[in-house]
Amino acid sequence: MTPQPGGGLLAPSDIADLAGVSRAAVSNWRKRMTDFPQPASGTANKPLFSASEVESWLAAHPDKKRVESIINSAAKEWEAQLWGVANLFRGHTSVHAMGEIFVQTAVDVIEARPSYAGHGIRQASVDQLREVLADIPRPELANVIDRVLERTSRSLGRSAGETGFVGSRTSFLLASLASGLRGGTLYDPACGIGVALLEAVEMGARPNRIVGHEINTAAAEIARGRAILRGVNLDLRIADVLHHDPDPELRADVVIAEPPFGMRIDRTTTMIDPRLRFGIPPRSSGDAFWLQHVVAHLADEGVGYVLTSPGMLFRRGAEAEIRRNLLLGGWVHAVVGLPGKMLPHTSIPLALWVLGKTRAVTRTEVLLIDASSVDAPENEVADWLSDDEALAKVPHMRVSVEELTAGDADLSPGRWMLSEEVDEVEVEREFEQTRQDMRRASAALGEISRAVAAPATSGTPPVLTVAELVEAGAIETASARPLREADAAELEGRQVDAAAVRRRELPSVSDLDRIQARELTAPGDVLLTAMHDIQAMVDEEGGHVPVGSVYRIRVVDHTKLDPHYLADALAGEWNLRLASGATIPRIPVREIEVPVPSLHEQRAIHFAVSEARRARDLATEAAKAADSLAGTMLTAVRHGISLTTTPTEGLQR
The missing domain is CATH 1.10.1660 (Multidrug-efflux Transporter Regulator; Chain: A; Domain 2)
Known part of the structure; x- marks a missing residue:
């Protein structure tokens, strides 16, 4: 909002x-x-x-x-200048490398060292970047650089998630859990670009030592530079932690870890490793190895917070045995089941493990928290783990170790939750609301159904293919072109793929910076995808970038064609006969046939078709409301809630 x-x-x-x-x-x-x-x-x-x-x-x-x-406007100006300089690098280096160049040049500025071009970049470009960075006040330099990194990371998708990214919700979560550390050692064995470690310091952590390990050299260099820009002393080492423990003697008071998910263990990694005292993990997943690595590096009173895929909570075989041994050893404090989409590149829900030695041999219960329905758990988890009043607001259960280890040591929180208490007032309110929704949609459906009528047309109109319409100068077409990596950041948030066209939901661009690019759509352009079937819609706002299988069709002669009618006609069922391809049927766009009646008739046809589709939407609304109503009534029965004013109401028809 x-x-x-x-x-x-x-x-x-x-x-x-x-x-x-x-x-x-x-x-x-x-x-x-x-x-x-x-x-x-x-x-x-x-x-x-x-x-x-x-x-x-x-x-x-x-x-x-x-x-x-107060300096927000100035910060935006600095950021705009940096993006202007970034154009000098686009097409000459990757987005990953550009981030590394920006961070290193900023470090050179504050340390008064010369900056040298690398990655195939011209020295003049680096010099211009340095001039812009030198004008940014020292206290704001780290934040401005981070905003640039955050913006570029959005264009990288999944690859950005492998090494962390500025603005990450999961890094914020881990940082909040470590923010109370005073003295001691803070350790991240897969620190990426250092987001969680440095954010923990920003949120109040004051450890005596901060240690980070990272396998990716470029990510590690960005982490090192970001730490320097913040005046944070980061003990950083480039290492493949699973292959070889870089510091076996390290013991940390807080360990935070968001290791890569689904990571397979290389066959050269030895399984004769002192860290693996709870069991040998399968080579198909490194989750169990990371958990044991964290445990191996905890100080006597240390606590570890590890994010894994949800499969580590319930998979059988070797991982079940490792869970059982961790439980029997008293190492598992708590498990929090998180919702999906905590990471932008995956909708898979995550699991947070809280591990520690504190009173390990006497621990008899494990706290399981089901936060799968919480919108922003990253703001709440630290409170749930430390404040019983806050914990009471989220579904949770304390389950005995004996009960957990009796079966497959399944730690999925939802598996152990009792039936949730139902609010009688809320059930009654839901019943009334869904009943009203169903009646409203049904009434509107009845009205529109009676009003829908076929448009009047005069005879058989000429039928032209898309190719013939182009030749006649009535329309222009353009297929989506692959975006250069260097352009992806600037066009982020504007891209429209086939799924968006099918949903008829285009991203809003009203809040995005105005840019000029030939790839952008104009208001009134038709967006079309012709894989499997044909879906078309009008882009009312413009400013989007078709990607993948999406075509842009622009009406040039508005005296001959209405864009809304064109979108309707392009998707006509008669064109499905043109499909070819066994695996993925495709309809050749240039061969699609469009009947072309008069402009007045086109608009009448579009109105009638729109009314019919509105009736379809209302029918769907009514069906959904009816389903919800049925579910609410069954919930009321299950919990003994009366939804009638008298016992016989509803039986008298």
Whole structure:
């Protein structure tokens, strides 16, 4: 949602934007400032605050409105200048390498060292980059560089997730768990570009030593540079941790780890390893190896926080035996089941393991938390693990080690949750709401069904193929072209693939920077995909980039063709006979046939077709509401909730 000064409701993220601070800062205010406004609406996991109360509180605490908000416009200007310089590098180096160049050049600036070109880059480009970086105030340099890294990481998709990325929700989660460390050692065995380690320091961690290991040399160099820019002393080593333990004697007070998911163990990695005292993991997955590596490096009172794929919680065989041994040894404090989409490159839900030696031999229970339905668990997990009042707001269960180890040592939180208590008032409200939704959709469907009529047309119209329409100058067509890696960041957020066309949902570009690019669509362009079947829609807003199998068709002669009718006609069933291909049927776009009646008739046809589709949507709405209504009534029966005013209501028809 957007902050609404003077009125409305604000989520914690909106408050952070309003004050120009991080979300972690807002979380700290809520915990530590007794006069901070109480939630005015929302739920325990999704609180909403009165905008006017928040503004009054910020006015009473001017020190909380950080300088960051004051220099916001300047920061945007610096970032814009850096993006301008980035154009000098595009096409000459990868996005990964560009990030490394930016960080290293910034380090050169603050250390007053010369900057040299590498990665096939011209020295003049590096010199120009250095000039821009030198104009950025020293206290803001690290943040500006991070914003550039965050923006470039979005264009890398899955490959960015392998080494971490600025703005990562999972890194924020791990950092929040380590933020209370005072003294001792903080360790990340797969630190990537150092996001979680450095964010932990930013959130308040003050360890005596910070250790990071990373297999990827480029990522490690970025982590080293980011630490220097923040004045953080990072003990960093490039190492393949699973193949060879780089520091067997290391013992850390807090270990945070987000190792690569689904990582296979190389056959050269020895299984005769002192770290593997709980069992030999399968070579098909490194999850169990990482858990044991973390345990091996915990200090006597240390705690480890490890993110794994959910499969490590329930897979059988060797991994089940390792779970059992960890449980019997008293090493598992807690497991948190997280929701999907915590990482932008995968919808797979994650699991957080909390491991530690504290009273290990006497631990008889394990805390299991089911956060699969919590929108932003990264803001809450630290509280759940330390505050029983906060824990009460999320589904959880303490299960005995004896019970957990009796079977396959399945640690999936949802597997152990009791039937959730049902709010009678909420069930009644849901019943009334869904009943009203069903009645409204059904009534509207009846009205529109009676009104739908076939449009009047005069005779058989001429039928032209797309190729003939192009030749006649009525339309232009263009297929999607692969984006250069260097352009991907600038065009991020604008891309439209076949799935978006099928859903008829295009990303909004109204909040994105205005750019000029020949790949962009114009308002009124038709977007079409012709794999399996034909789907077409009009891009009303423009400013998008077709990718993959999506074609752009632009009406040139508006006296002959209406774009909305064209989108309807392109998807006509008669064109399906043109499909070819056994595995993935494709319809040749140039051969698609379009009947071309008069412009007036086209618009009448589009109106009638739109009304029929509206009837279809209303029927779907009514069906969904009916399904929900049925489910609500069954829930009421299960929990003994009466939804009738009298016992016989509903039987009298």
